[in-house]
Amino acid sequence: MLFSSIVFIFYFLPTVFIIYYLVSFSRMLQNIVLLLGSLLFYAWGEPTYVVLMIFSILVNSSGGLLIEKINNRATGKKILVCVIFIDLMILFLFKYLGFVVDNLNMALNTQINVMDLPLPIGISFFTFQAISYVVDVYRGVTKAENPFYAGLYISFFPQLIAGPIVKYHSIAEQIRSRKSTVDKISVGISRFTVGLGKKILLANTFAFMADTIFNQSQIGIEKVAVPAMLAWLGSLAYTLQIYFDFSAYSDMAIGLALCFGFRLEENFNYPYIATSISDFWRRWHISLTSFFREYVYFPLGGSRVKNQDYMVRNIFIVWLLTGIWHGANWTFIFWGLYYFFIQLAERFFEFEETVKNKLFKHIYTLFIVNLGWIFFRSDSLYQAGRYIMNMFALNNNGIYSELAVCMIKENWVFLVLGIIFSTPIAIKMNDILYKNREKSLNTVYTLAYPICMLLLLIISISYLVSGSYNPFIYFNF
Amino acid sequence: MGRYFLKKRIFALIFFLTVFTFAGINIYNSYESIIDEWNADADSRIDDRVKAVEGVIDEGIYARDNFVETFSYINVLLAKDEISDFTYIKDKEGYLFYSAFFRENYDEEFQYALRVKRLKAAVSKYGTKVIFVVPPDKYIPGKIEFSEGLPVNDVNPKTDELLLWLNRLGIETIDYREYLPNEVLTYDETFYKTDHHWRITAAFMASRILMEELNYRFEGDFNLQDPCLKMSSYNVTEYPDSMVGSMGKKTGINYSGLDDFIFMEPRFSNEYEYTHLGEEDNEKYQRGSVYETLIDYEHLEGEIGNKYNVYMGGLNYYDSVKNIDNTDAPKALFIRDSYASPMMTFLAPLFSQIDGVWCLEDRDDLSVEDIVESNTYDYIIIELYPYNINDEAFNYYK
Numbered sequence: 001m002l003f004s005s006i007v008f009i010f011y012f013l014p015t016v017f018i019i020y021y022l023v024s025f026s027r028m029l030q031n032i033v034l035l036l037g038s039l040l041f042y043a044w045g046e047p048t049y050v051v052l053m054i055f056s057i058l059v060n061s062s063g064g065l066l067i068e069k070i071n072n073r074a075t076g077k078k079i080l081v082c083v084i085f086i087d088l089m090i091l092f093l094f095k096y097l098g099f100v101v102d103n104l105n106m107a108l109n110t111q112i113n114v115m116d117l118p119l120p121i122g123i124s125f126f127t128f129q130a131i132s133y134v135v136d137v138y139r140g141v142t143k144a145e146n147p148f149y150a151g152l153y154i155s156f157f158p159q160l161i162a163g164p165i166v167k168y169h170s171i172a173e174q175i176r177s178r179k180s181t182v183d184k185i186s187v188g189i190s191r192f193t194v195g196l197g198k199k200i201l202l203a204n205t206f207a208f209m210a211d212t213i214f215n216q217s218q219i220g221i222e223k224v225a226v227p228a229m230l231a232w233l234g235s236l237a238y239t240l241q242i243y244f245d246f247s248a249y250s251d252m253a254i255g256l257a258l259c260f261g262f263r264l265e266e267n268f269n270y271p272y273i274a275t276s277i278s279d280f281w282r283r284w285h286i287s288l289t290s291f292f293r294e295y296v297y298f299p300l301g302g303s304r305v306k307n308q309d310y311m312v313r314n315i316f317i318v319w320l321l322t323g324i325w326h327g328a329n330w331t332f333i334f335w336g337l338y339y340f341f342i343q344l345a346e347r348f349f350e351f352e353e354t355v356k357n358k359l360f361k362h363i364y365t366l367f368i369v370n371l372g373w374i375f376f377r378s379d380s381l382y383q384a385g386r387y388i389m390n391m392f393a394l395n396n397n398g399i400y401s402e403l404a405v406c407m408i409k410e411n412w413v414f415l416v417l418g419i420i421f422s423t424p425i426a427i428k429m430n431d432i433l434y435k436n437r438e439k440s441l442n443t444v445y446t447l448a449y450p451i452c453m454l455l456l457l458i459i460s461i462s463y464l465v466s467g468s469y470n471p472f473i474y475f476n477f
Numbered sequence: 478m479g480r481y482f483l484k485k486r487i488f489a490l491i492f493f494l495t496v497f498t499f500a501g502i503n504i505y506n507s508y509e510s511i512i513d514e515w516n517a518d519a520d521s522r523i524d525d526r527v528k529a530v531e532g533v534i535d536e537g538i539y540a541r542d543n544f545v546e547t548f549s550y551i552n553v554l555l556a557k558d559e560i561s562d563f564t565y566i567k568d569k570e571g572y573l574f575y576s577a578f579f580r581e582n583y584d585e586e587f588q589y590a591l592r593v594k595r596l597k598a599a600v601s602k603y604g605t606k607v608i609f610v611v612p613p614d615k616y617i618p619g620k621i622e623f624s625e626g627l628p629v630n631d632v633n634p635k636t637d638e639l640l641l642w643l644n645r646l647g648i649e650t651i652d653y654r655e656y657l658p659n660e661v662l663t664y665d666e667t668f669y670k671t672d673h674h675w676r677i678t679a680a681f682m683a684s685r686i687l688m689e690e691l692n693y694r695f696e697g698d699f700n701l702q703d704p705c706l707k708m709s710s711y712n713v714t715e716y717p718d719s720m721v722g723s724m725g726k727k728t729g730i731n732y733s734g735l736d737d738f739i740f741m742e743p744r745f746s747n748e749y750e751y752t753h754l755g756e757e758d759n760e761k762y763q764r765g766s767v768y769e770t771l772i773d774y775e776h777l778e779g780e781i782g783n784k785y786n787v788y789m790g791g792l793n794y795y796d797s798v799k800n801i802d803n804t805d806a807p808k809a810l811f812i813r814d815s816y817a818s819p820m821m822t823f824l825a826p827l828f829s830q831i832d833g834v835w836c837l838e839d840r841d842d843l844s845v846e847d848i849v850e851s852n853t854y855d856y857i858i859i860e861l862y863p864y865n866i867n868d869e870a871f872n873y874y875k
Contacts, residue, residue: 007534014500044531047523183482186489193492208562212578219579403578406626410559434481450488457492459551465535465544466729469562 001044003192003252004199004470009461012041013256020260024180031152031175034260038157042121045161049120052090053155059086060130061150064137068144080138084131091127094120099328122161124325128291130154133168135295142172149175158256162249162472164267164287167294171262180261188258190453195251197456198244198421200463200470205414206241208469209407210234214377217387230401231390233408238377239370240418243272245473246285265290272422275361276352277342277368288325292318316340326376331384335375342368499539507537549729558624560728566629569622572670573724573733574615575864577630583638585868590642593859595874597648600849600857606695609643609859610651610687611636612675612816613658615668632863639866649694656686671733672722673864674785677741680819681708687820688827691856697807704745705826711741716777720784730781738784740777741819743767747826748801753793754843771798771822788819789833795843796821796833804829807855812836812845814870817860836861836870845873 001008016037023029043050063083067076092100094117101114133153137144145153153175159166213234217226226234250267257264267287274280281289293302300314316337323336346352355361371388378384389395408415420426433445464470514533515526538544552560559566559576566576597607614632615621623629636652643650657679658667667679675683685706691697704710718735725733751763751770763770776787789796792815800806806829811817813833821831832852834843836859849857861870 005531005535006538007531009496010500010503010538011534014497018497044527047527182486182489186482186485189489189492190485193488212563216578402626403628404626406559406624406628409624409626410557413555434484446484446487449484450491453488454491454495457496458547462544462547462551465538465541466548466561468548 001041002470002472003249003256004196004460004464004472006461006464007044009196009464012037012044017259021180027176028148030260032148034156035148035152038152038155038160041157042155042160046121052094052120052123053126054151056087056090056126056130057151057154058147059083060133060154061145061147063134064144064150067134067138076138080134083134087127087130091123093117094123096324096328125163125165126154126160128165128288128325129168132165132291132295136168136172141169145172145175156257156262158253158260158262159264162246162253163285164250164253164264165291166264166287167291170265174262178261180259184258184261188255191255191258192252193255193453193457193460195248195253195255197460198248198251200460200468202414202418202421203241203244203248204463204469204471205411206237206244206418207471207473209411210238210241210377211469211471213237214387217390218379218383225395225397226387226390227398227401227404228391228393229399230404230407231387231397233401233404235370235374235387235391239272239366239373240415240422242373242376242473243268243422244418249472270422270424272366272369273362273424274365274369275358276346276365277339278346278352280365280369281339281343288322292321296321312344315344319343329379330381331375331378334381334384335372338372338375502539503534503537506539507534510537545727545729546731547729549731549733552728552732558627560732563628565724565728566623566627569624570670571734572615572621572668573728574621575630575673576628578628580631580634583635586635586638586866587642589639589866589868589871590646590648592871592874593643593648594646596845596849596857596859599846599874600854603853605849605854605857606649606691607857607859608649608651608691608694609640609861610683611640611653612683612860612862613654613656613667613679614863615673617654617664620664630864632866635866636863649690651687651690653683653686657682669720669722669736669785671720671725671730671736672783672785673724673862674722674816677739677785677788677819680816681711681741681823684820684823687858688824695856699807699827703827705743705823708741710744712744714740714742716740716784719781721781722783722785726783735781740784740787741823742772743823745826747803749825750797750799750801752795752797753789754795755790755793758794767822767825771825785815786818788822791815791818792835793833794835794838794840796831798825798828798831800825800829800831803827808832808853809856809858810834810849810852810854811858811860812873813858813860814862814865816862817858820860836872837865839869839872 001012003009016033020030020033020037023033039050039054042053046053060083063079067079070076070079097114098116101112104110105112133150136142144150153166153168153171156166213226213230217231217234247268254264254266265287267285269283269286271280271283274283297314297318300317301310302314303311305311305314319336319340320333321336322339323333326332326335374387374391375381375384378387386395390397393399434442436442436445510533511530514530517529518526549560563576563578565573567573593607593609600607614636616629616631616633618631618633621629633654636654640650640652657675658664662679662682667675669676685701688697688699688701688706692699692701716738718737720736720738721730721733722736725735746766746768749763749765749767749770752760754760768774771789773787773790776782776784776790783791785791798821803826806827808830809824809828809832811821811831811833813821813836817833821833825831832848832854834845834848836845
């Protein structure tokens, strides 16, 4: 089920919300309501694979309980390895097996056939959460939970499909004891509505532009030329799409979690105002970066190693895994390694310290990120290469594009809003306005806010009802 | 800080009041349809059943038209020349067109023409004459102007390709682009802004042209002075700002505007037996005058609506009109789309029987091959709107 769908907004959310607060006399009942709601939420989109999720819950919660019960470090480690192996095997089977076999077939000239299994929605997200659960229990950071609570952690519907990836120790306490307040619910609903607006009005508009242009580029230069101007527009549209799509989903997830009393960690911090690639990755998909740092990079030794070669190796492994995590395609692996080399170069040249010109740093970062998204968006490295050639008019494709002009003219409002909301201007304005001592201005703002938000909600639903383009990038990760 | 939470609290209150009330109305209204849909096909895969239920929920949302109109109005405020992600584009005069970012290949047209030739060969033993007619498309290259870069779906080259192959294979054709619009019937009088169909007056003129061509090309014996072919034999009623076509329905009236609708009501009538299989999938039989059979006055009742459907309900899977008063006249079959509905209504007096089969519907019980071989028609008229030139429309003699 998508958050940006009629069935979620007008059927699922009100029903779960009402039942949840009707049983507010019992935390256990509330958790069970959320667990059942989450399974229903998942089953709506993946009726078959909900069984897989239940299996994952059972394996990981049993593993956690066993590790705690045995209370022996060595045996616990074996159990941990087994459980993680099962988690990763499930992920491999559904996400990577086809890719690996295809490449083996190509390399060895064999014809091994594997069943083409559809990818279970959000498998990478819930697998990582499951791993976090057993690892945290093994480390003794938190206690093991009963299968219902562990199940709720793994399948909690606000962040089930596209994160943020919640580390178990950061939420374990909240599962048992959390407080729902009017202010939490109010902030949560407002955050959800902002996310909904960002997704439907901005991300979907950019998605249409990006998909149209990338699809044209895929048809091939022989049939459809994608002039440089159009190629640049497509890449910028995708840069905006992926940010608004993903951050909107995180906004909705964080907002919904607040409505049920949970505080999730932030996942984005205006990444497009970053001044270096290292800075960008401190602001982009924070929960994934944090997961890899805590469960991969630090255990490998992190940066505190005597030999710098080990640090390079550790960074390489993290970036390789980051690329692979995003999808079973060479484009994602290339994209991960692309950032490995750039980040390494930044460290080597001490870019953040030595380069002082902020404007240059912004332009450099945006350029590198924009280029990276082309590999991320393309279906193959070949297409990515052709696309980049299109951008620099190296494909006999010309520069000027009437279609690009038309798309900009038709969507300029959304493009301007997209650029504005990629920066913290709105937050800053908000701070200025509500801290303003002029009482009348403050009052006007307080009254205007709910009206504007209601308009945003109505407009978003109007777009939804009218059947606007509504894809979701991170749905299949 | 107090005000920070106050504004959020006010909004949360509004959110809960509006969304939850609206949710309640929706659940109450759609509950039965959801259950029905869930139980409708108990044997199908659970994924399909979930999708079907979600479809019912989406389609059945309360005040759907109001949401579409809000969407429509926002697009007006944004001064957009395209709407619904370039599904429709608007020319400088406010006419809606389909858009396409790139041309399709035209390598199937020969195959389509070949199927028509096979159909002609199969019925030649009955002496049946076959003619292929193509209504004009709204987009006329060189005449219609768009803002820079708007990608119109120009189906003219595809139409040319098909007609070329039909002619080479010896099929008679009428390319209505050669006739409409003209000095008598201007562009505005030929097309709607909000719909892809031709206007009723254009359909009437096309009906007359068809009969002239049948007489000329096949040495037909149709009386061109018949009242059904004279404008003066009709009551012409104008319904100003009352027509919204399928394009306008999708974009919302705020964006598309409204069209005037001219209704041509015959002042004469024969006695008909009309059998038709509509979208509800139940066959209906009616007997009576044209007013009781072929004209569905319900479509004229609302202030605003798709009034084009007044003739034969717009489009049915199958129609059969028997003319009780003219049993010796020729018998015709229209393999057709919705463009032919007014034509069939106007021409019914000239035939003893006019049958129609919707060419885009692939139904086992309505095979074109079975229909043409189990009936002896004098004429088979294949009518196809240019956008419908695709494999489904030539679902015969493959």
